[in-house]
Amino acid sequence: YNGDDQKIDYVYKVVVIGDSAVGKTQVLSRFTRNDFCFDSKSTIGVEFQTRTLTVKSKVVKAQIWDTAGQERYRAVTSAYYRGALGALLVYDITKRESFDHVARWVEELRSHADNSIVIALIGNKVDLEDKRAVPTEDAVEFAENEGLYFFETSALTGDNVEAAFFKLLEEIYCVVS
Numbered sequence: 001y002n003g004d005d006q007k008i009d010y011v012y013k014v015v016v017i018g019d020s021a022v023g024k025t026q027v028l029s030r031f032t033r034n035d036f037c038f039d040s041k042s043t044i045g046v047e048f049q050t051r052t053l054t055v056k057s058k059v060v061k062a063q064i065w066d067t068a069g070q071e072r073y074r075a076v077t078s079a080y081y082r083g084a085l086g087a088l089l090v091y092d093i094t095k096r097e098s099f100d101h102v103a104r105w106v107e108e109l110r111s112h113a114d115n116s117i118v119i120a121l122i123g124n125k126v127d128l129e130d131k132r133a134v135p136t137e138d139a140v141e142f143a144e145n146e147g148l149y150f151f152e153t154s155a156l157t158g159d160n161v162e163a164a165f166f167k168l169l170e171e172i173y174c175v176v177s
């Protein structure tokens with residue numbers, strides 16, 4: 001039961017991964033608190049945030065884990081992935097390098113996480129369209145080849161953030177039930 005005495009049907013662990021500074025923490029706080037903070041890293045030390053919502057008429061508590069900067073040291077451990085049903089793999093549409101590293105992150109997921117993990121590829125910062133360095137088609141093609149869901153989002157404006165999380169949670173529901 002959560003604070004509102006609402007019965008929780010499922011708890012889904014979701015991990016957020018991707019290069020440093022792509023906006024992982026901001027995408028997460030947009031989803032859980034509908035908030036964006038320019039002076040980021042307000043969540044340091046916090047391992048996960050939660051949001052309870054209805055998915056396919058079930059009450060789901062999404063428990064979403066943030067690397068809290070550990071990705072800088074490639075210190076994301078197996079404990080981080082343990083029990084994760086979904087992953088949000090984030091890159092920055094204005095940083096080609098962050099997209100080039102996505103394949104490496106997928107490999108990391110395939111070797112450390114459960115085989116049935118549902119993965120959503122997220123091209124973040126679409127509000128910076130004039131600085132775009134990753135064409136949408138490149139990401140669509142990659143996502144299709146790898147069997148990932150794909151969304152372009154902006155944590156700043158909130159664009160598509162809900163849609164991405166809802167899709168991920170719905171697909172998790174389909175996989176686990």
Ligand code: GDP
Nearest residue numbers: 020021022023024025026038040125154155156
């Ligand atoms: P993380 O290291 O991947 O967790 O990245 P952060 O969430 O800390 O964000 C890195 C920087 O990008 C911060 O300065 C954020 O304010 C900025 N940022 C994050 N998301 C967006 C976005 O959607 N649009 C813009 N313009 N900036 C963003």
